[in-house]
Amino acid sequence: xxxxxxxxxxxxxxxHIKPTNLKLQTGHFNVLLGATGSGKTSLxxxxxxxxxxxxxxxLIDGQDVTRLNxxxxxxxxxxxxxxxxxxxxxxDNIASPLRVAGMAQSEIEGRVEEAxxxxxxxxxxxxRPHELSGGQQQRTALARAIAKESRAVFLDEPLAxxxxxxxxxxxxxxxxxxxxxxxxxxxxxxxPEEALLLxxxxxxxxxxxxxQFGPTAxxxxxxxxxxxxxxxxxxxxxxxxxxVSGAQAQLAGGGGWAVSDMDDGDYMVAVRPxxxxxxxxxxxxxxxxxxxxxxxxxxxxxxxxxxxxxxDWVSLAAGVHPYQVGEDHSFYMNPAHCRYFSQDGKRxx
Amino acid sequence: xxxxxxxxxxxxxxxxxxxxxxxxxxxxxxxxxxxxxxFGNNQFFWEGLGWFEQILRSDRFQAALGRQFLFxxxxxxxxxxxxxxxALSMPRxxxxxxxCLVLMALPMLIPWNVVGSMWNIFTLPKIGLMGYFLNDVxxxxxxxxxxxxxxxxxxxVMDVWHWTSLVVLLCYAGLVSIPDAYYQAAKIxxxxxxxxxxxxxxxxxxxxxxxxxxxxxMDSFNIYTEPFVLTGGGPGNxxxxxxxxxxxxxLGQFDLGPAAAMSLIYFAITLLVSWVFYTLxxxxxxx
Numbered sequence: 001x002x003x004x005x006x007x008x009x010x011x012x013x014x015x016h017i018k019p020t021n022l023k024l025q026t027g028h029f030n031v032l033l034g035a036t037g038s039g040k041t042s043l044x045x046x047x048x049x050x051x052x053x054x055x056x057x058x059l060i061d062g063q064d065v066t067r068l069n070x071x072x073x074x075x076x077x078x079x080x081x082x083x084x085x086x087x088x089x090x091x092d093n094i095a096s097p098l099r100v101a102g103m104a105q106s107e108i109e110g111r112v113e114e115a116x117x118x119x120x121x122x123x124x125x126x127x128r129p130h131e132l133s134g135g136q137q138q139r140t141a142l143a144r145a146i147a148k149e150s151r152a153v154f155l156d157e158p159l160a161x162x163x164x165x166x167x168x169x170x171x172x173x174x175x176x177x178x179x180x181x182x183x184x185x186x187x188x189x190x191x192p193e194e195a196l197l198l199x200x201x202x203x204x205x206x207x208x209x210x211x212q213f214g215p216t217a218x219x220x221x222x223x224x225x226x227x228x229x230x231x232x233x234x235x236x237x238x239x240x241x242x243x244v245s246g247a248q249a250q251l252a253g254g255g256g257w258a259v260s261d262m263d264d265g266d267y268m269v270a271v272r273p274x275x276x277x278x279x280x281x282x283x284x285x286x287x288x289x290x291x292x293x294x295x296x297x298x299x300x301x302x303x304x305x306x307x308x309x310x311x312d313w314v315s316l317a318a319g320v321h322p323y324q325v326g327e328d329h330s331f332y333m334n335p336a337h338c339r340y341f342s343q344d345g346k347r348x349x
Numbered sequence: 350x351x352x353x354x355x356x357x358x359x360x361x362x363x364x365x366x367x368x369x370x371x372x373x374x375x376x377x378x379x380x381x382x383x384x385x386x387x388f389g390n391n392q393f394f395w396e397g398l399g400w401f402e403q404i405l406r407s408d409r410f411q412a413a414l415g416r417q418f419l420f421x422x423x424x425x426x427x428x429x430x431x432x433x434x435x436a437l438s439m440p441r442x443x444x445x446x447x448x449c450l451v452l453m454a455l456p457m458l459i460p461w462n463v464v465g466s467m468w469n470i471f472t473l474p475k476i477g478l479m480g481y482f483l484n485d486v487x488x489x490x491x492x493x494x495x496x497x498x499x500x501x502x503x504x505x506v507m508d509v510w511h512w513t514s515l516v517v518l519l520c521y522a523g524l525v526s527i528p529d530a531y532y533q534a535a536k537i538x539x540x541x542x543x544x545x546x547x548x549x550x551x552x553x554x555x556x557x558x559x560x561x562x563x564x565x566x567m568d569s570f571n572i573y574t575e576p577f578v579l580t581g582g583g584p585g586n587x588x589x590x591x592x593x594x595x596x597x598x599x600l601g602q603f604d605l606g607p608a609a610a611m612s613l614i615y616f617a618i619t620l621l622v623s624w625v626f627y628t629l630x631x632x633x634x635x636x
Contacts, residue, residue, distance in 0.1 A: 050533050071539030079530045087552040096548075097538040 001025050002047055002152055002184045007056035009046050016042040018209045019056070024184050024201070029175060031195040031216065032188040033231065034205030040188035042208070044154045047186070049073050060151050060184075071100075073152070076145035076183075080157040082137035084129040090116070090140050091125040097148040115143040118177055135166040142170075146177060152184045159194075171197060192232045196220065204228050226345035229270045235303060238271045240311040242340075249335075253309020255286045257335040262349055268341045273303065273316035275337040278329060285332040288313065295323040306331065382609035400610035410611065412586070413594040414618075420590055421569045424508045428565055429558075431509070432516025437550070439521055450521075453514045461511075465578025468507040472579075493580060497587035504576050504588055511575065512565060519561040523554035559630040563623055570619050591615055 002024040009017040017039050024030040032040040045051040047058055049070040057066050065073050076097075084093045094112045103111075116122050119139040129137050138158060145153050155174075159167040175198060178185045187198060195202045195216050202216040204227075212224045223229035229237055242249045245264045250256040276288070290306035290313060303316045304323045315331050323329060340348040383400055385393040404410050439449050459467070474480040474492045483491040493499040527549065535545045551558075573592040576582070582589035582597075589597075595615065599608035 045533075048533075048537065050536065070536045075537060077533065077537050079534070081528060081530050083528075083530045083534045085548045085552075088548060096540070100539045100544075 001059075001061060002186070003057075003059040004043075004047070005057040005059070007046060007058060008054045009042055009051060010054045015054075016208055017046065018207075020210055022203060022210055022213060024186060026182055026184050028185075028200035029178075029198045030184065030186045030200060031198055031202045032186060032205055033190070033192060033195045033202050035190055038205040039208040040190075040205055041156055043205070044077070044156055044186060044188055047152065048075050048077055048154055050077075074150050075152045075154065076148050076150040077154045077156065078138070078141045078145050078158045080160045082129070082134060082141060082161070084137060084140050084144075086129055089126050089128055090121055090132070090143075093129065093140055094121075094143045094147050097144060101148075111147045112143075115147040118146060119143045119173075135162055135170070138162060139170070142177070146181070150183050152186065153178060153181075155185065155187045157188055157190065160189075174198065175200075193234075196232060204231060222347075223270075223339065224347045226268060226270065226341045229339060229341070233272055235273050235314045235316060238273060238276060238311075238313050240269050240271075240308070240313065242267050242269050251288070251309060251311075253288070253290065253307075253311065255288050255308075257284075257286050259335075259340070259349070262340065266343060267348060268343065268345075270339045270341065271333055271337055273314040276313060276315040276331050276333045277317045278304070278315060278321050278323075278331055279317070280332045282334050284336065285334050288331045288333060289328055290331065291328050292323045292325050295325060304329070304331075379609045379612050382605050383613055384606075386606050396606060400606045401614065404607055404611050404614060409594070410614075413589055413591050416587075416589065417570060417591040420504070420508075420572070421566060423505055424512070424569050425562065425565055427505070427509050428513045428516050429562060432513050432561065433520050433554070433558075435513065435517045436520035436524055437546070439517070441525055450518070453517050453521075455514075456511050457514050459511075461574035462578050464507065464511050465575040468503065468510075468575075469579050472503050493584075495584055497584060500580050500584060500588050504579060507575060507579060508569065508572070512568065516561045516565065519557040520554055523557035524550060527553045555630070559627065562630065563626055566626060567619060567623060570622070 002022075004020050004022040007017060007020045007022075008015065020043070032043060034040050042051065046053050049058075049065065049068060053066065057064060059065065060073060060075075084090075085096060088096065091112055094115055095108050098108045098111060112125075113122070116125055119142055121136065121139055121143055124132060124136055124140075129140065132140065138161075142158065145155075159170055162170065171194065174187075187194075189195060199216055201214060202219050203213040204211045204219065206227060212219055212228045219228060220232050223231070226239065230239075241252055243252070243266055244250075244259060244262045247259055247262070248256055249259045249262075249267075249269070251269075288306075288308050290308035292304050292306045293312075294305040296303045297320060300320070301316055301318055302321045302323070303314060304321070305312060305314050306329065307313070313331070342348050384396055384398070386396045387393050435453075439453075440446055456464075469477075471477045472479050472491075472493050474484050474494075480491065480493075483489045490496075491499050493503040531549050531553075532545065535549060540548070571592055572590060573596070576588055576590060577593055577596075580588045582593045592615075595608060595611055598604050598611065
């Protein structure tokens with residue numbers, strides 16, 4: 001387990017990480033999800049001991065490592081760039097941390113071969129990095145992280161520089177590779193889709209702060225703020241304005257339903273596009289009528305962008321639906337799938 | 350479909366013409382001189398390979414060649430490691446980077462004959478700052494105009510002062526191009542500073558280092574101006590390097606035939622050693 005307590009980081013007068021509390025567990029992937037510059041790499045470097053902290057504490061397996069050197073923290077790090085020792089063979093690259101640790105030659109061989117088998121590097125063990133493809137180079141870096149006995153493995157956008165097919169392949173393998181090794185796995189990415197595919201826990205990062213942390217599926221279902229709600233959705237989540245009065249929510253463009261536990265006032269409501277369909281899904285559905293602006297067919301799904309009152313909505317539904325651009329169509333939405341936020345973006349209900 | 354025509358050769362012609370005028374033609378005149386004897390008046394007598402044989406057998410040439418190899422060997426032995434050490438200790442970022450770079454580049458900007466005169470005046474006993482300091486303050490008997498050892502030390506120190514910067518700048522360029530990620534990886538592995546140098550910095554500097562060694566070899570093997578101005582090849586013949594000897598034969602004695610033969614031998618040695626260096630240093634990549 002890695003635990004951060006009130007950890008902050010600054011460079012000069014610029015605050016890179018605002019006070020952060022986080023508990024990352026073993027046994028599943030911990031994904032740091034955020035845009036470039038949101039502080040994912042800063043947070044990793046802090047936990048790895050590569051950059052000093054301005055204040056706060058880092059604990060690894062209960063041990064305070066705040067002032068401990070990087071090499072004594074027993075960690076591994078895989079970068080976005082393919083970092084290997086240029087003049088060592090793949091075998092020596094994987095073995096290098098084990099040699100530094102003073103492991104016996106026979107054990108080194110066993111561990112290197114095990115890691116090489118997992119990553120299908122066996123035929124390349126005696127080649128040098130520059131004779132390998134990008135994917136093989138990155139697999140070598142991953143093998144080094146696996147062979148080493150680490151308490152924590154940091155993967156900083158390890159797939160970002162690979163082509164699409166390799167990325168898919170390696171992403172599928174990743175959870176299996178680290179399963180049962182007893183290390184905390186921290187995976188930084190800027191792609192929400194990766195967080196969903198890898199499962200486990202996700203920490204949403206924004207502007208040097210963790211905005212929400214929990215099981216990835218929970219964050220998907222119960223975002224704590226409007227920014228978190230917007231993260232996992234393609235096409236983007238629908239956000240519309242409602243007025244609540246007397247336990248009744250009313251959309252500006254018409255349509256209303258009953259709500260509970262909400263004071264009277266103006267709110268924002270968020271609904272994922274696939275919950276807005278051109279057909280009725282339940283008796284509780286609210287009907288929204290709007291003029292279709294853009295339609296798209298992708299595979300077997302059709303999406304329609306429509307204007308309802310002053311809000312733009314997107315509907316995404318399976319099947320091919322005959323929308324007419326410029327015509328009014330009816331869409332249906334079950335209020336059970338709505339999430340409510342105050343005007344400043346905080347979750348209300 | 351295959352089209353065949355010789356048009357492409359026309360595009361190479363300008364370069365060929367240029368190379369012919371600045372390299373091939375002058376060299377062919379040297380070849381012409383090297384197999385003939387002349388007493389002036391544009392009268393030539395066929396000599397065959399006689400001059401080559403005479404040069405290669407002469408003690409004078411062998412001695413100069415030996416001195417030349419010793420000189421080049423010594424300056425490479427000093428300048429390459431020193432250049433690497435200086436490059437490693439230079440700051441990678443911040444205010445001092447441009448300051449260091451400019452300071453490093455200064456010696457290379459000074460004209461070669463000025464370097465020679467500077468060091469001549471600087472090291473003269475009694476008059477020069479260094480000569481005075483060594484003799485009269487430290488009590489070391491030093492006189493590069495009289496003692497071969499003093500002269501050698503001065504010539505070598507001068508060359509190190511003048512040209513180590515080149516190695517430094519090339520190595521520095523190689524060093525700053527190494528991404529931080531490599532150093533971080535080494536830190537995580539717990540690699541020692543020596544391992545970082547041996548397994549990251551040195552391999553990453555290899556290309557620039559090959560260039561540095563080749564340039565320093567060729568320049569030092571063909572060196573003329575600085576030692577000529579500093580010692581004039583003396584005392585005696587103790588610092589008469591190949592090029593100084595060549596000029597003595599060609600211009601001092603006006604023996605054009607032997608001088609031409611010597612030039613060609615000189616050129617062949619430079620080419621051969623450069624090729625050996627290059628092959629050895631790039632052998633790994635070809636494997």
